[in-house]
Amino acid sequence: ETGVTQSPTHLIKTRGQQVTLRCSSQSGHNTVSWYQQALGQGPQFIFQYYREEENGRGNFPPRFSGLQFPNYSSELNVNALELDDSALYLCASSLLRTGEAGTEAFFGQGTRLTVV
Amino acid sequence: QKEVEQDPGPLSVPEGAIVSLNCTYSNSAFQYFMWYRQYSRKGPELLMYTYSSGNKEDGRFTAQVDKSSKYISLFIRDSQPSDSATYLCAMDEETSYDKVIFGPGTSLSVIP
Numbered sequence: 001e002t003g004v005t006q007s008p009t010h011l012i013k014t015r016g017q018q019v020t021l022r023c024s025s026q027s028g029h030n031t032v033s034w035y036q037q038a039l040g041q042g043p044q045f046i047f048q049y050y051r052e053e054e055n056g057r058g059n060f061p062p063r064f065s066g067l068q069f070p071n072y073s074s075e076l077n078v079n080a081l082e083l084d085d086s087a088l089y090l091c092a093s094s095l096l097r098t099g100e101a102g103t104e105a106f107f108g109q110g111t112r113l114t115v116v
Numbered sequence: 117q118k119e120v121e122q123d124p125g126p127l128s129v130p131e132g133a134i135v136s137l138n139c140t141y142s143n144s145a146f147q148y149f150m151w152y153r154q155y156s157r158k159g160p161e162l163l164m165y166t167y168s169s170g171n172k173e174d175g176r177f178t179a180q181v182d183k184s185s186k187y188i189s190l191f192i193r194d195s196q197p198s199d200s201a202t203y204l205c206a207m208d209e210e211t212s213y214d215k216v217i218f219g220p221g222t223s224l225s226v227i228p
Contacts, residue, residue: 004159033216040124042204042218043160056215090159105216107152107159 003027004093004108012114013081021076021111025093031055032074033105034066037088049074050096078113086115119143122205122219131228135192139205139219142186146207146217149181151190154202154221163203164190195226 003026013019025032031050035043045058049068063079072093078085092105122139129135137151148167152160164179166172166188172179178191188207192199202221209215 035218040220042120042122042206042220044218045216092159104162104165107161109157109159 004091004106006089006091006108006111008111009109010112010114012116015081015083015115017081018077018079019081019113021078021089021091021113023074023076023091023093023108025072025074025091026106029093029095029106030072031094031096032068032072033092033094034074034076035090035092036060036085037090037110039087043090046076081115083115086113088112119217120205120207120219123222124220126223126225128225128227129195131195131197131226133195133226135195135199135224135226137190137192137203137205137222137224139188140186141188141207141217143207143209143217144183144186145209146183148208148210149179149188150206150208150216151177151179152204152206152218153199154204156201160204197226197228200225 005024007022033048034046037043046060047057048055052068065077068074088110090107090110092107094105120141151164153163154160166179166181169181169183176193180189202223204221205219206216
């Protein structure tokens with residue numbers, strides 16, 4: 001088991017609602033990346049947070065937003081939920097140091113979001 | 117054409133077989149190549165990590181990268197039922213993990 005924890009594990013929401021997912025990074029890690037994994041697909045990169053700022057973003061609309069806190073934990077917020085947002089949401093933590101290669105990313109177990 | 121392609125399987129092999137899993141990609145800027153294993157209802161777990169072309173071995177697992185052909189492989193020797201999982205290849209231009217592109221995954225079943 002990695003030291004990355006996500007909550008909640010499962011969630012059911014109605015189309016149009018808003019949802020907040022949470023991730024606690026592994027001790028010593030300063031970077032959190034969020035991924036969306038649809039059934040039968042590989043994870044798709046949503047965005048990354050490093051030192052409390054967004055540090056890269058994939059091809060997701062602005063209704064996907066995030067935060068990183070001083071303790072490096074992170075939240076993923078999704079507004080105006082659509083049926084296609086139903087997926088496993090994964091966070092991964094890693095350690096980035098300026099001018100050095102990053103460490104491997106460790107994934108949490110994910111939050112299964114169902115939008116009905 | 118998708119950026120990373122992978123045969124989705126499912127792949128079913130008898131215990132003890134050698135398994136070959138493959139991915140092709142289109143972005144020649146990829147330099148870092150990873151293989152993840154994902155058990156059902158779990159997050160991906162990093163198995164192998166390779167920089168640029170070449171081979172890397174770790175126990176029963178061997179990763180190969182051929183950048184000239186844009187082709188990577190993972191070999192599993194003496195496969196075990198516990199190897200039954202989905203295997204995801206992943207690639208990145210840098211090690212900042214902010215542009216990691218995953219393949220769709222290959223489902224593997226190792227039959228006792």
